[in-house]
Amino acid sequence: MDPLDRLQAIEDIRLLKARYFRFMDTKQFDRLPxxxxxxxxxxxxxxxxxxxxxxAFAASLKHSLEHSVSVHQGFMGEIxxxxxxxxxxxxxxxxxxxWADRHPVQGWKSITGRGHYHDTYRKIDGAWRIASFTLTRxxxxxx
Numbered sequence: 001m002d003p004l005d006r007l008q009a010i011e012d013i014r015l016l017k018a019r020y021f022r023f024m025d026t027k028q029f030d031r032l033p034x035x036x037x038x039x040x041x042x043x044x045x046x047x048x049x050x051x052x053x054x055x056a057f058a059a060s061l062k063h064s065l066e067h068s069v070s071v072h073q074g075f076m077g078e079i080x081x082x083x084x085x086x087x088x089x090x091x092x093x094x095x096x097x098x099w100a101d102r103h104p105v106q107g108w109k110s111i112t113g114r115g116h117y118h119d120t121y122r123k124i125d126g127a128w129r130i131a132s133f134t135l136t137r138x139x140x141x142x143x
Contacts (some may be wrong), residue, residue, distance in 0.1 A: 001084060010079045012128045013087055013121055020130065021072040024061060032058040037122050037129040045136050063104060070097040074117065087121040087128070093135070106142075113140045 001009075016035060023032050036054030044050050051057040074091040081087045098110040115137035122131040 001081060005084075006081050009081050009084075009087060009123075009128065013079050013089060014077055016121070016128050016130065017074055017077060017089070017091060017117075017119070021074055024065060024072055025070050027062075027066065029058045029062040029066075032061065035130055037124060037131040040130060041132045043132060043134040045134060047134075065097065067101065068097050068099045068103075070095065085123040089117070089119040089121065091117040091119070093117055108142045110143045111140060114138050 020032070020035050023029070023035070033054035036057070038054070039052070040054045040057065041052050042050040042057050051060060072093065072095045074093050077089055077091050079087060079089045093113075093115055095111070095113045099108065102109055103111075115135060117133050117135055119133040120131040121128050123129075
């Protein structure tokens, strides 16, 4: 791959991930699926499939985060371009979430989490999309 094309792909993926965090925190759940490949998967750290579509994942985020104030931050993206249509990335992350009442399933009032997103990306119709990810947490503080 041409070095300039590689740098453009890295920048496009960086912007894609930034939108992912912003859409969650600004409650734009209806826009999240546009960031995902049609067959996107969210995997647990053990490798099990948590959700297997962008719309299903967006709906689960809406259920969890709709009545919260959240700040998701991704740092130091390590993006590897595998070829013109595939890439991987690892992002150090922190999320701080406080619910108006409590998390609808877990019952937490607030969390502060730290860890890493492990992503795969695919270029579809000229645009990079998130194909899969796993969130591994190093620490999760709950109240």
